[in-house]
Amino acid sequence: MTNTRGTDMAKKKDNLDCESDFKTHEHAEFFDKIIELIPARFYVPDETERKWFPGLSKAQKAKAKRKTNENLKKARRDRLDPDKSALTTLDLLKRKIEDEKRISLKQKLKKEKADLRRQRYEMKKAGIELPDDDSEEERDNNEQKDDKSVTYEELRLRLHRKIDELKGGRGGSDRPRSHEKRKKILPNKRKRDTVSEEKTVEDNKSADKGKGKLDVEEAAKDLTFGYVKIDDDEEHGKEKKKRRLSKAKELERAMKLEAAKKDPEKGDVIAKKHSWKAATSRAAGIKVHDDPKLLKQSIHKEKKRHEKNAEKWKERVEGQQKFKVEKQQKRSGNIADRIEQNKMRKIAKREKKLLRPGFEGRKEGFINEGGN
Amino acid sequence: MGRFKNNKKSRVIVKPISKKNQEDVSHVTGDKIPKSFVFSRMKLPGSVKQLQMDLRKLMLPYTALSLKEKKRNTLRDFLNVSGPMGVTHFLMLSKTASALNLRVARTPQGPTLTFKIHQYSLASDIAQSQLRPRCPPDLFKTPPLIVLSGFGSQELHLKLATIMFQNIFPSIDINTVKLSTCQRLVLLHYNKDTKLIDFRHYSIRLQPVGVSRRIRKFVQNHQVPDLRNLQDVSDFVTKAGYGSESEGDEEAATVTLSSDLGRVNKGATKSAVKLQEIGPRMTMQLVKVEEGLCTGGIIFSEYGKC
Numbered sequence: 075m076t077n078t079r080g081t082d083m084a085k086k087k088d089n090l091d092c093e094s095d096f097k098t099h100e101h102a103e104f105f106d107k108i109i110e111l112i113p114a115r116f117y118v119p120d121e122t123e124r125k126w127f128p129g130l131s132k133a134q135k136a137k138a139k140r141k142t143n144e145n146l147k148k149a150r151r152d153r154l155d156p157d158k159s160a161l162t163t164l165d166l167l168k169r170k171i172e173d174e175k176r177i178s179l180k181q182k183l184k185k186e187k188a189d190l191r192r193q194r195y196e197m198k199k200a201g202i203e204l205p206d207d208d209s210e211e212e213r214d215n216n217e218q219k220d221d222k223s224v225t226y227e228e229l230r231l232r233l234h235r236k237i238d239e240l241k242g243g244r245g246g247s248d249r250p251r252s253h254e255k256r257k258k259i260l261p262n263k264r265k266r267d268t269v270s271e272e273k274t275v276e277d278n279k280s281a282d283k284g285k286g287k288l289d290v291e292e293a294a295k296d297l298t299f300g301y302v303k304i305d306d307d308e309e310h311g312k313e314k315k316k317r318r319l320s321k322a323k324e325l326e327r328a329m330k331l332e333a334a335k336k337d338p339e340k341g342d343v344i345a346k347k348h349s350w351k352a353a354t355s356r357a358a359g360i361k362v363h364d365d366p367k368l369l370k371q372s373i374h375k376e377k378k379r380h381e382k383n384a385e386k387w388k389e390r391v392e393g394q395q396k397f398k399v400e401k402q403q404k405r406s407g408n409i410a411d412r413i414e415q416n417k418m419r420k421i422a423k424r425e426k427k428l429l430r431p432g433f434e435g436r437k438e439g440f441i442n443e444g445g446n
Numbered sequence: 447m448g449r450f451k452n453n454k455k456s457r458v459i460v461k462p463i464s465k466k467n468q469e470d471v472s473h474v475t476g477d478k479i480p481k482s483f484v485f486s487r488m489k490l491p492g493s494v495k496q497l498q499m500d501l502r503k504l505m506l507p508y509t510a511l512s513l514k515e516k517k518r519n520t521l522r523d524f525l526n527v528s529g530p531m532g533v534t535h536f537l538m539l540s541k542t543a544s545a546l547n548l549r550v551a552r553t554p555q556g557p558t559l560t561f562k563i564h565q566y567s568l569a570s571d572i573a574q575s576q577l578r579p580r581c582p583p584d585l586f587k588t589p590p591l592i593v594l595s596g597f598g599s600q601e602l603h604l605k606l607a608t609i610m611f612q613n614i615f616p617s618i619d620i621n622t623v624k625l626s627t628c629q630r631l632v633l634l635h636y637n638k639d640t641k642l643i644d645f646r647h648y649s650i651r652l653q654p655v656g657v658s659r660r661i662r663k664f665v666q667n668h669q670v671p672d673l674r675n676l677q678d679v680s681d682f683v684t685k686a687g688y689g690s691e692s693e694g695d696e697e698a699a700t701v702t703l704s705s706d707l708g709r710v711n712k713g714a715t716k717s718a719v720k721l722q723e724i725g726p727r728m729t730m731q732l733v734k735v736e737e738g739l740c741t742g743g744i745i746f747s748e749y750g751k752c
Contacts, residue, residue, distance in 0.1 A: 298608055300592040301617030303477075349737055349745050350602050353557035357610040359478070359534070361554075 114163045321373050328366040460527050479616045481508040482535040485515050500569045500726040506586040528553050551739050560734035567727040580722050589615050590630035597636045603746040647725030652717045
């Protein structure tokens with residue numbers, strides 16, 4: 075009884091399954107039909123690189139335009155050609171899904187293999203005995219893919235080794251960069267760079283790190299730097315500041331030098347030596363007085379200046395004297411005036427006493443002349 | 447009456463625009479600070495004018511950045527102006543049909559070195575060729591350091607060139623110099639075989655060594671890192687990341703700083719010195735040395751006595 079019921083149930087289930095299968099099949103077909111209506115380039119994303127047209131030059135733009143026109147024509151012809159397979163959207167979509175599945179499967183497989191191998195390696199390290207069944211497989215895999223790392227540490231070590239290798243070949247030559255634009259660099263330079271590029275590629279392969287070090291050492295021997303002031307050391311030439319010769323003496327020296335230059339025997343040698351020495355000290359900032367003409371000019375100027383100053387001083391002194399004398403005169407004049415005025419005032423005062431009313435004047439003598 | 451033009455025949459219209467009063471003597475070393483003029487007495491083609499501008503920027507801050515020269519200015523005018531302003535060096539560019547010349551001269555009556563420029567690259571080209579061109583704001587506020595290599599001390603003209611270049615830039619006093627003022631470097635390398643001098647201009651950057659990249663970037667940029675995929679902050683700190691190509695540099699390129707520089711580089715720890723190229727790049731050859739300022743006897747000439 076249960077059997078019959080079971081089979082009944084099974085049959086019913088089967089029927090139901092059939093129906094639902096049929097329904098889903100219908101739905102699937104409906105969706106497929108709709109997908110077919112949509113053109114492929116909208117539904118299945120096209121992953122090819124698109125050219126950025128606004129950024130191209132005129133010639134490039136023309137070329138691209140021609141290419142697109144050709145592509146269009148070709149596509150139209152293919153579309154209407156019954157022989158060539160008409161790829162509908164559906165087909166493209168199916169193809170894409172299959173590709174994806176394949177790739178993910180491959181990756182999974184790879185990962186599993188890597189895990190397995192890592193386990194085996196660790197177990198080997200720990201000294202555990204392994205069954206020899208899969209060793210062949212492992213060896214095969216190892217032979218096939220040599221550069222697969224086993225542990226994270228090994229990866230790092232390998233990377234650092236590679237960096238060192240690259241460094242060894244790096245000797246100051248320009249490495250090629252895709253984004254580098256060489257505008258003003260003349261063709262000579264480009265040739266030189268490509269030659270050095272080839273060399274560095276070879277050097278990388280042979281991995282001579284020693285070469286780079288040698289260059290650095292050699293260069294380090296022959297370096298000169300800008301001036302650095304340390305307390306104890308004084309720059310050359312600044313020490314002689316105290317001993318500054320007077321211009322007359324310098325002129326003498328310059329004349330002597332000129333005479334020496336004219337000397338037939340060693341004149342040339344002396345002249346050359348002196349000019350180099352003078353150039354070097356002038357470049358270093360020290361003033362070199364070796365031209366007698368200029369020296370004479372400057373002596374003359376100095377003399378004139380001195381004379382002018384002496385003139386001015388004399389005038390000044392004279393002026394001062396005059397001023398002093400004037401002032402003294404004025405002063406004595408003023409003093410005399412004052413004394414006069416005082417006297418006048420006294421007389422006036424005396425006279426005033428005799429101006430009383432009814433006074434007829436000072437006695438000037440007796441009326442009768444003679445008297446007693 | 448109408449206004450009459452000034453009929454004087456003097457033609458001194460050299461207008462260096464310097465708004466700040468620069469010191470003539472360095473407070474620190476007590477030496478006179480060398481100043482320079484970079485100019486040309488003829489009309490230059492476009493790229494050479496840019497090269498002149500690049501050279502002016504290189505010589506900052508002790509140079510006239512917006513020096514304007516007129517056609518009627520002669521060398522005499524520049525000399526007259528340089529006296530009172532304390533200008534010690536002239537760098538003159540000139541272009542002929544065959545060659546581009548750079549003349550470096552010391553002012554009052556100094557020697558003139560004439561360099562023929564075989565090749566040059568402008569600063570803008572170099573910046574375009576780099577992934578991350580670097581120009582911090584105070585890069586041109588301090589004078590550059592100079593390094594000469596391969597010149598040797600045997601040949602007289604090379605010795606003269608060394609001394610000349612050493613005196614173009616002010617000297618530094620190691621007792622009082624601040625590390626933050628050493629921002630730029632000029633490198634001159636003499637190649638004995640080809641007799642060419644390579645001229646390069648770099649900006650100096652210090653990076654602490656021994657710190658993992660993530661932590662260094664975090665401290666420098668102050669950007670909150672993305673901790674979404676991490677379980678714990680310790681993961682962020684201790685996770686060993688891949689180093690950049692240049693991180694495993696040789697010992698020679700690391701220095702021990704004497705003082706702190708910025709937030710990241712601390713004193714008494716190791717830092718790596720990184721040079722990034724800015725500024726013009728030139729390949730030149732010393733062809734002539736004259737005794738006077740573009741006058742005087744020729745004491746050295748590359749192409750024989752002429």
